[in-house]
Amino acid sequence: MIITQRRKNCLEALKKSGVEGLLFAKCANFQYLTESNSLFWQRYCFNLDAPIAGADIIPETLVYMDFSGETTVLTCPACKDNIDSNKNNVVVSYMDQFEDELRHIIKVKKLGIGRDCDEWLKKTLKEVDPQIETTCIETIFDDLRHIKDEYEIDQMRKLAKFTDDAVMYVCRNLKIGMTSWDAERMIVNYGLLNGMQDLSFSPTCGFKTQGSENVQNIEPFEPERKLEEGTMIAFDIGYMNQGYCSDWGRAVYCGKAPEEVKKAYKALNAAQEYMISMIKPGITRFGDLYGYICDKAEELGCYQYLRFKREEIGGNGHHIGIEVHEEPFLKYTSDLILQPGMIFCSEPKMFIKNEGYMRCEDMILVTDNGAESLTKFPRDLFEIDFTKNL
Numbered sequence: 377m378i379i380t381q382r383r384k385n386c387l388e389a390l391k392k393s394g395v396e397g398l399l400f401a402k403c404a405n406f407q408y409l410t411e412s413n414s415l416f417w418q419r420y421c422f423n424l425d426a427p428i429a430g431a432d433i434i435p436e437t438l439v440y441m442d443f444s445g446e447t448t449v450l451t452c453p454a455c456k457d458n459i460d461s462n463k464n465n466v467v468v469s470y471m472d473q474f475e476d477e478l479r480h481i482i483k484v485k486k487l488g489i490g491r492d493c494d495e496w497l498k499k500t501l502k503e504v505d506p507q508i509e510t511t512c513i514e515t516i517f518d519d520l521r522h523i524k525d526e527y528e529i530d531q532m533r534k535l536a537k538f539t540d541d542a543v544m545y546v547c548r549n550l551k552i553g554m555t556s557w558d559a560e561r562m563i564v565n566y567g568l569l570n571g572m573q574d575l576s577f578s579p580t581c582g583f584k585t586q587g588s589e590n591v592q593n594i595e596p597f598e599p600e601r602k603l604e605e606g607t608m609i610a611f612d613i614g615y616m617n618q619g620y621c622s623d624w625g626r627a628v629y630c631g632k633a634p635e636e637v638k639k640a641y642k643a644l645n646a647a648q649e650y651m652i653s654m655i656k657p658g659i660t661r662f663g664d665l666y667g668y669i670c671d672k673a674e675e676l677g678c679y680q681y682l683r684f685k686r687e688e689i690g691g692n693g694h695h696i697g698i699e700v701h702e703e704p705f706l707k708y709t710s711d712l713i714l715q716p717g718m719i720f721c722s723e724p725k726m727f728i729k730n731e732g733y734m735r736c737e738d739m740i741l742v743t744d745n746g747a748e749s750l751t752k753f754p755r756d757l758f759e760i761d762f763t764k765n766l
Contacts, residue, residue: 383411390442421576550603556583576621666706693720
């Protein structure tokens with residue numbers, strides 16, 4: 377078995393955790409520990425907002441590790457080909473046999489488990505050995521997962537480009553009279569036709585039409601609203617492939633936009649770029665970032681349009697990787713110091729009542745000397761004549 381540097385780091389985290397071994401069903405920690413990125417498992421987009429895990433109740437696959445540093449994956453036949461057998465001991469069995477298999481695999485009494493399939497794990501482990509004590513260690517690898525390795529960065533760079541290209545495809549093919557649902561279905565079809573495993577979350581192509589009732593408030597978006605002159609489209613798009621997620625946002629305007637709207641969208645993107653330019657690895661706090669956005673928006677005369685002001689701590693950003701929303705969120709209270717290899721999403725938003733709602737969300741990589749946006753969609757592409765091809 378190949379013991380990678382990641383495995384060594386995970387073992388050190390285990391030794392500091394207070395338990396003697398760990399057992400995870402399919403989840404972010406399972407993928408991170410086994411390095412089996414092609415194994416599909418159901419993510420839940422907002423699993424950080426509530427103690428809700430994935431869709432599985434009974435696990436199809438489990439990974440066990442103790443202080444030996446080796447990992448043993450217990451899997452049903454349907455999943456075995458997606459497990460990296462060079463980095464894991466693989467035991468193939470039927471799900472109804474998992475309890476008996478675990479009796480021969482687990483040799484410790486203090487076991488850490490995740491929240492995915494936790495009720496099944498607790499019940500089954502008591503049947504395996506009544507003396508086993510379980511503790512939730514869902515966050516055990518969070519600090520490690522903040523820093524992406526070269527493989528992870530490469531995967532997420534590819535996903536960022538794919539997401540850029542997907543929205544450009546929509547901008548080239550959306551026409552007057554088509555609906556918000558039509559645009560969102562284009563996003564879905566683009567992923568299906570190009571081999572993406574899943575969406576990171578349900579896509580939003582939100583139409584807000586100047587002067588209409590639907591632009592009195594940010595939400596809701598109406599899936600059957602038709603594209604017409606004076607409509608602003610707020611995109612929020614993400615794909616998942618080979619174990620990693622993207623998350624992306626921009627806005628475009630159907631036809632000629634009012635000057636104040638153009639000014640605001642330009643300011644929104646300028647604020648994002650300014651924030652990126654201010655990042656100093658090893659110095660900048662994650663909680664400082666939104667303040668830079670507010671500073672630049674204020675300097676450019678558009679602070680009043682920001683959806684969240686300085687004194688608010690709304691959804692302005694988050695880390696991203698195996699899951700689309702990873703801790704911590706971009707809040708003033710975050711003391712996390714940005715380090716090279718971190719990837720996060722910054723998503724400032726503006727709303728101009730009676731005019732429209734606009735987003736600018738980028739996947740940002742912290743580098744050795746600063747930061748770069750992995751998403752490259754042109755910031756000056758805003759006004760589009762949807763009666764013609766781009």
